[in-house]
Amino acid sequence: MxxxxxxxxxxxxxxxxxxxxxxxxxxxxxxxxxxxxxxxxxxxxxxxxxxxxxxxxxxxxxxxxxxxxxxxxxxxxxxxxxxxxxxxxxxxxxxxxxxxxxxxxxxxxxxGSIAQFEREIMLERQREGIAKAKAEGKYKGRKPTARAKAEEVRKLAAEGMGATAIASQLGIGRASVYRILGD
The missing domain is CATH 3.40.50.1390 (Resolvase, N-terminal catalytic domain)
Structure with missing residues (x-):
């Protein structure tokens, strides 16, 4: 059909x-x-x-x-x-x-093969660009969002707020909350 x-x-x-x-x-x-x-x-x-x-x-x-x-x-x-x-x-x-x-x-x-080739070339160029930027001290990577909020996570947990509510309020993942609280 x-x-x-x-x-x-x-x-x-x-x-x-x-x-x-x-x-x-x-x-x-x-x-x-x-x-x-x-x-x-x-x-x-x-x-x-x-x-x-x-x-x-x-x-x-x-x-x-x-x-x-x-x-x-x-x-x-x-x-x-x-x-x-x-x-x-x-x-x-x-x-x-x-x-x-x-x-x-x-x-x-x-x-499909052409698309895969293009994707691999693009990723290769991206890796080269990151390596060059790192060598020049210009590449710092993604700023860690959850770790930056560790103090807030601990404060809210101490106030009795649950992990899901903390994650939602701070805009981070629940696993990140557990990771911070486990440290």
Whole structure:
């Protein structure tokens, strides 16, 4: 079964949603999940999650464009891995990408390999930059937030406040509260 997913960023993009739905129906999608969520909020895509949950082994999740599905290539790879674990293929219409075919899997793997390469190069540059900054005495690392509040943690604990309440009030993790109190 072909399962479609359409997304627009704002309520004002009615034409975009309607166009995507038409394309998905024309491609043969029997079920189409639609939502209006900004790419910034792609973490909370309820309709997307419903679509993935609906898909069964042998189904194909179809999207009109890559940017309607994922915010980046690593995000796309993550989505593909979730689908693959369920035995579901991915099809992106405007790219002609279809992971149910040998050519589609090849194209997807090439895109994924390039993304991984870019990520590794970026991390390498970041490590080099940090090493250089440390050598020049310019890099101090992240300021320890919880340890800086140790005095406040002990004071609130002495007043009888629980670890969860202390963590919430001071904006630190509960484990940090326990770590400070254990010292």
């Amino acid at each position: 072909l399962v479609g997913y359409a997304r627009s960023s704002t309520i004002d993009q009615v034409a975009s949603i309607e166009s995507q739905e038409r394309e998905l129906r024309a491609a043969g999608c029997e079920e189409v999940y639609i939502e209006q969520v900004s790419s910034v909020d792609l973490v909370r895509r309820e309709r997307f999650e419903e679509a993935v949950k609906f898909c069964r082994k042998g189904d194909v999740l179809v999207c009109t464009k890559l940017d309607r599905l994922a915010r980046s290539v690593p995000h796309l790879v993550e989505i593909q891995q979730r689908l693959e674990a369920k035995g579901v293929a991915l099809k992106i219409l405007d790219m002609g990408l279809d992971t149910s075919t040998a050519q589609g899997r090849l194209m997807f793997n090439i895109v």
